[in-house]
Amino acid sequence: MIPAVENYNGLDTTFQVTEDCNLRCKYCYEVDKKPGDLPFEYAQKFIDIILTDDDPINVRGTELEWILQQGLILDFIGGDALMVPELVDKILHYFQYQAVKMKHRWAYRWRASISSNGTLFEDPKVRDFMMKYKENLSIGVSVDGCPEIHDKNRIHKDGRGTMKDIQKWWDWYLEWHGIDNVATKATCNKDTIPYLAKSIKFLHEEMRLKHVNINFIFEDMHLTQDDLDLLDKEMEKSIEYILEHRTDLYVSMFDKGFGIGGPLKDPDKGWCGSGAMPCLSINGKIYPCFRFSPNTMHSRKLDFYVGDVWNGLNHKERFEIVRQQTRKKISPEKCLTCEVESACAWCIGGAFAEKGEFYRQTNICEVHKLQSKWSRRYWEEYDKLEGTKSFDESGKVIL
Incomplete structure (x- = not known):
């Protein structure tokens, strides 16, 4: 399997530029969609806060302090951020102007990132925006797999599938992004299971993707033993295909790290970057990451914010509260001794959205165990074919 696309390191800031979306994907965790865009003046104030606060995420003196010395990522999310390209353009222009004026370390060390559903490229304003920021902009398009499953889950408001809309402008998108650097995000739910292997093949052969980031939702899928x-069986078929195409295909579901083995690697850490990824909501409040924003909460009464554009980051300590929800602290006993625990992901914000408390979801255990099983099998077979060594004498993966 080829290496994953390298991530750009630094402070990740998120702007929720709209709550609106032109699609109604069935598994979307944004449970409370409402028309409404981010006021530009809120974005200006947020940028001013980030640029003038010496420690916006409360990490000075910790092992995460390096984040502040790297670049800045400006991540735009919706809904779909490409519904408001002119707003995103204004925000990026303001950031550049302010950073250069201040001679800030991030003035020339920044990137913008957008996740899109891929149906909006036909708008000339969207394409003009993308061309303007081509050197500093990454846009990932969500494609769930073969049309049978993509068009079942990723649908228009009237229920129509969206695959044809994506394919219409796909060649233009690949040329804009550069085919070697395009990485899709494929989301799986219960309906995906019969189509998993077919979907990986479709994404590689029909959509010409070399990097496929694919994962199951964290919400309870109510899976049966069947x-x-x-x-x-689908995972077995999948790794057979990936092995055949190992020189030009990366599939995150079978990354070497998921076959790691051994419980509780870094027990005093969490899984993701939540707690160090400030997110501005359209209501003017700032959250520890996007999954704490109001339209992802199962109740809008849940409001765990770290500040706002009027008072700054006046609850910074909540960043640390989120970071303190470590594997060791919030894992039930069965996780602490599970042989695949260190390869098991969870979403701290998604869990908080459901119950208003910090806990580790366990409804995804069996899926992760299968993922770990077949990741390990993939790399065992890869070693036989390539003469490499992916595991040490104790059976743990060599990363």
Whole structure:
């Protein structure tokens, strides 16, 4: 398997530029969609806060202090951020102007990132915006796999599938991004299981993707044993295909790290970057990451914010509260001794959105166990074919 696309390191800031979306994807965790865009003056104030606060995420004196010395990522999310390209353009222009004027270390060390559903490239304003920022902009398009499953889950408001809309401008998108650097995000739910292997093949052969980031949703899918048995077979077929195309295909579901083995690697850490990724919501409040923003909460009464554009980051300590929700602290006993625990992901914000408390979701255990099983099998077979060594004498993966 080829290496994953390298991530750009630094402070990740998120702007929720709109709550609106032109699609109604069935598994979307934004449970409370409402028309409404981010006021530009809120974005200006947020940028001013980030540029003038010496420690916006409360990491000075910790092992995360390096984040502040790297670049800045400006991540734009919706809904779909490409519904408001002119607003995103204004925000980026303001950031550049302010950073250069201040001679800030991030003035020439920044990147912008957008996740899109891929149906909006036909708008000339969107394409003009993309061309303007081509050197500093990354746009990832969500494609869930073959049309049978993509068009079942990623749909227009009237229920129509969206695959044809994406394919219409796909060649233009690949040329704009550069085919070697394009990485899609494919989301799986229970309906995906019978199509998993077919979807990976479709994304590689029909959509010409070399990097496929694919994962199951964290919400409870209510899987039966029959579902898990079928998933087991689909994962087996998937790794057979990936092995055949190992020189030009990366699939994140079978990354070497998921076959790691051994419980509780870094027990005093969490899984993701939540707690160090300030997110501005359209309401003017700032959250520890996007999954704490109001339209992802199962109740809008849940409001765990770290500041706002009027008072700055006046609750910075909440960044640290999120970071303190470590594997060791919030894992139930069965996780602490599980042989695949260190390869098991969870979403701290998604869990908080459901119950208003910090806990580790365990409804995804069986899926992760299968993922770890077949990741390990993939790398064992890869070693036989390539004469490499992916595991040490104790059976743990060599990363």
